[in-house]
Amino acid sequence: MTSLRKCFQSQWSTKELLLTIGFFIFIAVVLMADAASANEIGHDHPPSRRAAVNPSFGHVVRVLTLQDYNTRVVLLGTVLLGISGGIVGTFMLMRRRSLVGDVVGHTALPGIAVAFLVMEAISPGQGRWFPGLMMGAFIASLLGLVLTTLIRKYSRIREDAAMAIVLSIFFGFGIALFTIIQNIPTGNAAGLNHFIFGKAASLVAADVKFIGWSSLAVLVMSLLLFKEFALLCFDEDFATTQGWPVLILDLSLMLMVVTVGIVGVQSVGLLLVAAMFIIPAVAARFWSDRLLWMTIISAVLGGVSAALGVIASALVPRLSAGAIIVLMGTFFFVLSLILGTRRGVLRRWLIQLHLRRKTARLDLMRACYEYLEPLIIKANGRAASLMTKQTLEFNRLLGMRTWSRRRFNLALKLAGDADLIYSLSPTKFRLTETGANEARRVVRNHRLWELYLIHYADVAPSHVDRDADTIEHVLSADLITELNLLLAERFPHMTVPPSPHAIDPHIIESTEEPAASAVDP
Amino acid sequence: MFAEFWAILFDWGAIDTWIVLTAALASMACALPGNFLVLRRQSMMGDAISHTVLPGIVIAFLLTHHLLQSGVIDDSSRGTTMHLAMFIGAIIFGILTALLTEWVQKLGRVESTAALGVVFLSLYAVGLLLIRRAADNVHIDPDCVLYGMVETAWMDTIGESSVPRMAVVNGSVLLVNAILVVLFYKELKISAFDPGLATTVGVNASAMHYGLMCVTAITLVASFESVGNILVIAMLIVPAATAYLLSDRLSHMIVISLVVAAASALFGHVAAMTLPPIFFRRIGFTTVTSASTPGMMAAVAGLFFIAALLAGPRHGLLSKLLQRFSLRLRIVREDVLGFLYRREESQQSGNEPVVISRKRISESLHHAGWILSTLAIRQLLQRERILMTPEGYRLTESGRRTAQKLVRSHRLWESYMARHFDLPEDHLHETAARVEHFIDVDLRETLASELEGLEIDPHGREIPPAVDEPTAD
Numbered sequence: 001m002t003s004l005r006k007c008f009q010s011q012w013s014t015k016e017l018l019l020t021i022g023f024f025i026f027i028a029v030v031l032m033a034d035a036a037s038a039n040e041i042g043h044d045h046p047p048s049r050r051a052a053v054n055p056s057f058g059h060v061v062r063v064l065t066l067q068d069y070n071t072r073v074v075l076l077g078t079v080l081l082g083i084s085g086g087i088v089g090t091f092m093l094m095r096r097r098s099l100v101g102d103v104v105g106h107t108a109l110p111g112i113a114v115a116f117l118v119m120e121a122i123s124p125g126q127g128r129w130f131p132g133l134m135m136g137a138f139i140a141s142l143l144g145l146v147l148t149t150l151i152r153k154y155s156r157i158r159e160d161a162a163m164a165i166v167l168s169i170f171f172g173f174g175i176a177l178f179t180i181i182q183n184i185p186t187g188n189a190a191g192l193n194h195f196i197f198g199k200a201a202s203l204v205a206a207d208v209k210f211i212g213w214s215s216l217a218v219l220v221m222s223l224l225l226f227k228e229f230a231l232l233c234f235d236e237d238f239a240t241t242q243g244w245p246v247l248i249l250d251l252s253l254m255l256m257v258v259t260v261g262i263v264g265v266q267s268v269g270l271l272l273v274a275a276m277f278i279i280p281a282v283a284a285r286f287w288s289d290r291l292l293w294m295t296i297i298s299a300v301l302g303g304v305s306a307a308l309g310v311i312a313s314a315l316v317p318r319l320s321a322g323a324i325i326v327l328m329g330t331f332f333f334v335l336s337l338i339l340g341t342r343r344g345v346l347r348r349w350l351i352q353l354h355l356r357r358k359t360a361r362l363d364l365m366r367a368c369y370e371y372l373e374p375l376i377i378k379a380n381g382r383a384a385s386l387m388t389k390q391t392l393e394f395n396r397l398l399g400m401r402t403w404s405r406r407r408f409n410l411a412l413k414l415a416g417d418a419d420l421i422y423s424l425s426p427t428k429f430r431l432t433e434t435g436a437n438e439a440r441r442v443v444r445n446h447r448l449w450e451l452y453l454i455h456y457a458d459v460a461p462s463h464v465d466r467d468a469d470t471i472e473h474v475l476s477a478d479l480i481t482e483l484n485l486l487l488a489e490r491f492p493h494m495t496v497p498p499s500p501h502a503i504d505p506h507i508i509e510s511t512e513e514p515a516a517s518a519v520d521p
Numbered sequence: 522m523f524a525e526f527w528a529i530l531f532d533w534g535a536i537d538t539w540i541v542l543t544a545a546l547a548s549m550a551c552a553l554p555g556n557f558l559v560l561r562r563q564s565m566m567g568d569a570i571s572h573t574v575l576p577g578i579v580i581a582f583l584l585t586h587h588l589l590q591s592g593v594i595d596d597s598s599r600g601t602t603m604h605l606a607m608f609i610g611a612i613i614f615g616i617l618t619a620l621l622t623e624w625v626q627k628l629g630r631v632e633s634t635a636a637l638g639v640v641f642l643s644l645y646a647v648g649l650l651l652i653r654r655a656a657d658n659v660h661i662d663p664d665c666v667l668y669g670m671v672e673t674a675w676m677d678t679i680g681e682s683s684v685p686r687m688a689v690v691n692g693s694v695l696l697v698n699a700i701l702v703v704l705f706y707k708e709l710k711i712s713a714f715d716p717g718l719a720t721t722v723g724v725n726a727s728a729m730h731y732g733l734m735c736v737t738a739i740t741l742v743a744s745f746e747s748v749g750n751i752l753v754i755a756m757l758i759v760p761a762a763t764a765y766l767l768s769d770r771l772s773h774m775i776v777i778s779l780v781v782a783a784a785s786a787l788f789g790h791v792a793a794m795t796l797p798p799i800f801f802r803r804i805g806f807t808t809v810t811s812a813s814t815p816g817m818m819a820a821v822a823g824l825f826f827i828a829a830l831l832a833g834p835r836h837g838l839l840s841k842l843l844q845r846f847s848l849r850l851r852i853v854r855e856d857v858l859g860f861l862y863r864r865e866e867s868q869q870s871g872n873e874p875v876v877i878s879r880k881r882i883s884e885s886l887h888h889a890g891w892i893l894s895t896l897a898i899r900q901l902l903q904r905e906r907i908l909m910t911p912e913g914y915r916l917t918e919s920g921r922r923t924a925q926k927l928v929r930s931h932r933l934w935e936s937y938m939a940r941h942f943d944l945p946e947d948h949l950h951e952t953a954a955r956v957e958h959f960i961d962v963d964l965r966e967t968l969a970s971e972l973e974g975l976e977i978d979p980h981g982r983e984i985p986p987a988v989d990e991p992t993a994d
Contacts, residue, residue, distance in 0.1 A: 093635055096632055098635040101638075102638070154838055161562070164564035164758040168755035171752070172752050172815065172819020172820050173816065173819065175813050176819075176820060178816075183809040184806050271572075272649070279643070282629075282639050285631065320650055326642055327646050329643075337628065343629065
């Protein structure tokens with residue numbers, strides 16, 4: 001209670017509080033307005049019962065061009081739902097509470113059942129009053145979420161178990177009440193089973209109006225409070241210390257989830273409504289690291305998969321719309337998983353491939369330099385021209401490093417493509433001018449890093465080679481400049497510093513030259 | 522109302538006994554793997570598998586149906602083949618769920634619960650789609666998948682006996698689970714509490730993980746028929762979570778979870794029989810005769826959970842509140858004594874006892890409310906630590922001794938802090954006022970010997986000498 005009081009006292013709270021209350025009132029007004037209009041519009045356009053045969057060409061055209069009034073209505077409703085699900089889902093994903101949608105779906109059931117029974121008890125035959133059922137679902141889902149939070153907070157039960165407990169108990173109780181409802185004469189006609197499996201294909205104009213207004217409310221709310229929600233998602237503790245009303249924000253996020261959830265229960269069914277939150281948001285995660293873009297992408301994906309799902313279910317008979325909407329989302333998820341420009345598997349794989357190839361090329365260049373190094377040291381000062389004139393032998397170069405023949409061949413091919421080397425015969429080749437420069441640069445970077453490790457990180461000279469091997473490919477320009485300064489102090493006259501350790505035992509043996517490069521700093 | 526209740530229960534017949542037995546065996550079979558799911562924080566994985574066995578079952582069903590129709594499998598073994606195929610389908614999809622989740626999590630670097638959500642909802646959608654598509658030529662009733670058929674279990678018996686087939690299936694799954702738990706008790710325990718340690722001592726933690734998923738899937742399919750698709754999750758998690766609140770030992774937890782599972786089956790069925798006629802007829806629904814037993818089982822299990830949550834001996838909310846309250850009460854009691862002692866110290870002249878009014882005492886206890894301070898003073902009077910006089914309260918001899926110990930703790934701590942920590946003088950009192958309540962006689966004398974007979978505290982007041990005989994408080 002103290003935290004609640006603090007929230008209300010906090011200077012920031014006015015806007016959030018007003019918005020939250022406004023949201024509540026708005027939903028209530030919509031429900032009432034809906035109730036008034038439901039009787040007029042609701043039965044004007046009963047859902048068409050399509051014959052369970054393969055669709056004719058004319059039917060396909062009619063669906064795709066949205067000539068069918070019914071398809072238009074259903075499409076509008078589910079797309080709006082998909083969009084708002086995608087928006088709210090992003091926030092839930094970032095708060096690491098993706099499965100909350102599942103709790104909302106399952107806990108709505110006893111709310112619907114209790115609302116039905118209460119309304120039946122008050123005036124028999126009036127149990128299907130839609131806004132009443134929705135109110136029941138709304139209250140039960142909100143209660144479920146609050147209970148989950150309370151159990152997690154005040155007992156040793158963890159979040160996962162708390163969610164499983166709340167959803168299964170609520171659902172069990174709901175099922176028990178449903179069997180009771182089936183015993184009531186008017187209960188059979190209630191069609192409350194719609195709520196379990198959804199009735200996306202038979203939405204009517206009044207339902208769509210309800211969905212539309214709720215989605216609009218969610219949209220406006222998330223736009224107005226976007227900054228606040230982002231803060232809550234990324235750093236709740238920081239938000240608390242900065243004096244934001246975290247409790248109210250959390251509550252308004254819950255309200256949004258519940259609103260979208262119960263609206264979704266009506267169209268995709270309570271078993272699958274969680275998918276409307278999770279799948280588009282997770283898919284959007286692969287495309288962007290920015291919350292705003294993620295939210296937009298998630299909303300688009302949610303809307304598109306809802307649209308595709310509805311069209312598919314309108315075209316093909318006996319295709320449950322809820323399930324097909326979810327599977328469309330799954331399709332986009334798999335697509336994003338592979339193609340996503342931010343975290344997609346393909347992009348990561350390409351980056352890795354690129355890095356591997358670059359590493360192979362650089363390793364070859366370094367091997368070339370080390371191959372020629374004894375001569376370079378001997379011909380002190382005339383190195384530049386020497387490097388391009390010397391012929392390198394394929395087999396000796398292969399023995400310079402522990403690399404496979406395949407990788408070596410790849411490196412040769414890549415270096416040839418980049419005009420770093422040119423071949424004289426199948427086993428002999430020479431460095432080009434660019435190749436010589438590149439080789440010098442690479443060895444320089446490598447040795448700079450070795451120097452740094454020895455100088456600052458206190459690594460033994462015999463151990464630095466491997467570390468430098470992995471890091472040399474990713475040294476930044478700034479770091480190189482800094483290392484250059486260090487180098488200028490130590491070896492003022494040399495462009496490429498001498499290696500701080502013996503290059504490679506068996507190479508030195510095979511060279512006639514003494515191991516002059518083994519200079520210990 | 523009670524007469525009505527007993528009248529309904531009087532009609533209890535063999536059918537009801539079988540229903541309760543079947544349901545109890547199913548929920549006990551579920552509760553066993555549930556314990557490990559709760560401990561490993563994979564409760565939602567249980568939920569996920571309870572959804573994803575659906576496509577497994579439907580695919581297996583359709584496949585065997587097709588094989589039966591084309592005559593590859595003999596029609597006489599229809600029932601057995603169907604059941605075997607369903608089990609295999611469920612196991613495959615149970616493991617597939619775990620594998621796919623891990624795969625999505627690693628490959629896409631998605632948070633684990635989100636990965637789980639994507640995988641199980643997609644698979645479940647596939648299941649629902651297949652059911653709807655297949656519903657015309659195959660008989661799978663979505664309702665029976667949801668509600669379970671425990672109420673009609675007695676119709677399908679083994680041979681000529683009256684033992685329902687479902688009871689036998691659930692009983693054997695329970696037996697297998699029990700044997701597995703006994704055999705792998707040590708491995709399950711260590712990998713549930715510390716997977717890292719399990720790996721270092723040579724237990725294959727990932728084999729345990731997939732083994733558990735496998736067992737969960739089999740159990741779910743077996744109980745699925747009796748208690749329904751979604752309700753199995755209640756039987757999987759709720760009894761285990763209830764037991765988790767009541768016990769700190771794994772063996773006790775498992776036993777308690779089994780008891781809770783069996784009790785929810787019994788009371789769930791009683792509630793399903795009695796509640797609708799008694800309650801719902803009162804409010805005008807005369808046609809209501811009974812409710813779904815599995816649904817009521819979940820609700821009753823929920824009541825057990827709430828009871829454990831509130832009244833559990835160690836982790837219950839009420840007992841925690843009680844502990845906290847009694848601690849606060851003790852602190853207020855000691856604060857009253859300490860306040861009186863300090864007043865005596867500063868005001869005493871001659872042998873006149875120092876009497877302090879109730880108002881002054883309450884003012885000194887600014888952090889305690891009226892209830893706490895009244896209760897504390899009443900307890901002190903009862904224990905004869907203080908005496909009431911017309912002008913107010915004063916310490917008794919035993920009260921003075923207790924207070925002396927407290928003030929000694931306080932001032933020793935202040936001196937110790939002043940000597941060993943570089944704190945300004947005005948920072949000492951606050952911490953000492955908190956710590957004094959938790960310093961026992963050993964620590965007090967250790968502090969005294971550390972300070973080598975120091976007699977004056979940093980504020981210049983005398984540190985009272987040690988009290989010889991220990992008094993209880």
